[in-house]
Amino acid sequence: MSVPFADEPIAEPTFAPREGSPVETVILGRSRDLGGFAVRRALPAPGRRMVGPFIFLDQMGPADFAPGEGLDVRPHPHIGLATVTYLFEGSISHRDSLGSVKTIEPGAVNWMSAGRGIAHSERTGGEARAHGQRLSGLQMWVALPKDHEDAAPFFASHEASDLPVLADRLHSVRVVVGAAYGVSSPVTSGWDTLYLDVALEPTARLPVDADAEERAIYIASGVIEIAGDRFEAGQLLILRPGDPITLTALTAARLVVVGGATMDGPRHIWWNFVASSKDRIEAAKADWKAGRFAAVPGENEFIPLPE
Known part of the structure; x- marks a missing residue:
């Protein structure tokens, strides 16, 4: 899913917790x-472009x-990144210009590596649209690492049953x-990457080690406490x-832990394009406008380049 934006952060400004907190910065997600x-x-956010x-x-x-309604994100392009789609409900x-067709469901992950260029659509499927759903x-x-930015695109999907889960009462x-926690995901990322989906019952405690060079916690729902400080849903x-x-x-909570090694240099973002070079983004803009991206089979619509 994509929302057009130029090469500028659009999350809320950040703030620092109390001095000495193990949380360095808090970013407030902006809702649209x-x-x-x-x-x-x-x-991205002011002062923090990547984790x-x-x-x-x-x-x-x-x-x-409601029945008859749904999501309809028309075909749009990407370069220089991998989209990681993960559903709770x-x-x-998903359809893409490689011919991939896949319905993603909760606990599964779609990993679409754009490389030098891919287009895809994201829609509510026929059965879910007919009956309605909560999403x-x-x-x-x-x-993508600099040496993978112009690689061939690919799409990989892993079912929920493919991904290791550690669970107990809380x-x-x-x-x-x-x-x-001693287990590994089968998802191939091409970079040192960490992504954990965590569901906690009230009073549950979760250690987060410091193996990853950079780490963040995004709170999707609920309230948690770290070193005496309280943090709420929508905060990174x-x-x-x-x-x-x-x-x-402090309550039932759903959160993700994300991070990995520091990226090999800064990146530029414009619309759905990510690249280490502004010239590469300008070329991608021209290619989409001129219709040089491969089409998504079965789709007759597309999202035009923002003006």
Whole structure:
């Protein structure tokens, strides 16, 4: 899912917790209403463009679609990034210019690496549209390493049953990308990447180690506490490097832990394009406007280049 924006942050300004907190910075996600479907964006933000390779973080919904209604994101292009779509509720049908067709459901992950260029659409599928559904989840982008920016695009999907889950009465941790707590995800990222989906019951405590060079916690729902400070839904917490923490759920909470190695240099963002070079973005803009991206089979619409 994408919302047009130029090469500038659009999350709310950040603030620092009390001195000595293991949380370095708090970013307040900014919510936008896309015709009855709310999207809250936490990255990029003023003063913080990336956490590890993660350069874009949107929380989608929750939104309730009545029968006959649904999501319709027409074909649009990407370069220089991988989209990572992960749902808590509902389903989305993905189609791309490679010919991939996949319905993603909760707990599964779609990883679409754009490389030198790909186009895709995201829509509510026929059955979900007919019956109506509640939709919520996250879409993130990870920047591709410089030596992969112009690689061939590819699409990979992993079912929920493919991803390791550690669970007990108070905790559920799914390792979506990377490794944690002694288990590893089968998702191939091409960069040192960490992505954990965490559901906690009230009073649950979760240690977050400091193995990843950069780490952040995004709170999708609920309230948590870290070192005596209280944090709420819609906040992205940037953790201090090298500082292991333990968080406590004050209510039932859903959150993700994301991060990884520091990226190999800054990135530019314009609309749906990410690149280490502004010239590469200008070329992609011209290619989409001129119709030089491969089409998405079965689709007759597209999103024009923003003017």
